[in-house]
Amino acid sequence: MRVLDVGCANGDLTRAMASLVGRGGEVVGIDSSEEALVSARAIQPDPLSASIRYQRADLSRDLPELGLFDAIVGRRVLMYLPDAAETLARLARLANPGAIMAFQEHARADLPAGLSDLPVHRRWYGLVWDTITAEGGDVTLGYRLADLVHSVGTVIEHARSEGVLIQAWEDSFLPTLVRVMLPRMMEHGVASEDDVDLDSLAQRIDDERLISKGTIFWDLAFLVSGRFS
Known part of the structure; x- marks a missing residue:
């Protein structure tokens, strides 16, 4: 198979596809x-995986030089494009007959939720999504993903929503997420360094997580795959 990973970033999904x-x-x-x-x-790929080629590309134009593919995939990329429908239509021209198109995207919801009030978690959920909005991201894209993939001529085979969960017995990924996103928050004026006490943040998150005594529903992810006839 030939697979195209759209918006590959550091290649996490690319390498997963190569392994498959x-x-x-x-x-x-x-x-x-x-x-x-x-x-x-x-990052060196697994020698037992498919060969990988990384290439800079402008998704605002046609890309016939890439050739045709048996699968076109992407993760958290359509939500950052000015016209996701137009981009998918261009990508559809690169699909072989019977090819798969599969994308995973997120969408903002009334979260987090759990068995107790979660003011610390809810504050940072809001700041994360406010930052994505400030960067021009479409925070509703996940809700329209199935329609978008279907509109380019695929028969939808899978349309799923997945809850991103934080469990009471597991270390939370939230402190790392905040540290990674803080420069972006500051760049767009969503939060300032004075607003964030990183030294105590992990402890406050842990305290709230343990008080909750159950699963915290953090975020929504949508996966849609369709197949061209």
Whole structure:
């Protein structure tokens, strides 16, 4: 198989696809950021995986030079594009007959939720999504994903919503997420360094998580895959 990973960033999904495809196949990862592609190329793929090629690409134009693919995939990329429907229509021109198109996207909801009030978690959920909005991201894209993939001529085979969960007995990923996103929050004026006490944040998150005594429903992810006739 030939697989196209759209908006590959540091290549996490690209390498996962290469592992699934195996030797004899090829996965092409495209992204608009050369910095991200440098990071992706620095990670050695599994020698038993399909060959990987990373390439800079502009999704606002047709890309016939990439050739045709048996699967076109992407994760958290359509929500950042000015016209996701138009981009998918262009990508559909790169699909072989019977090819799969599969994307995972997120959407903002009235979350987090759990067995108790979650003011710390809810504050940071709001700041994360406010940052995505400030960056021009479409915070409703996940709700329209199935319609978008269907509109380019696929028969929808899977349309699922997945809850991103934080469990009471597990270390929370939230402190790491906040640290990673804080520069972006500050750049767009969503939060200032004075608003954030990183030294105590992990403890406050843990305290709230343990008081909750149950699963915290953090976020929604949508996965849609369709197949061309």
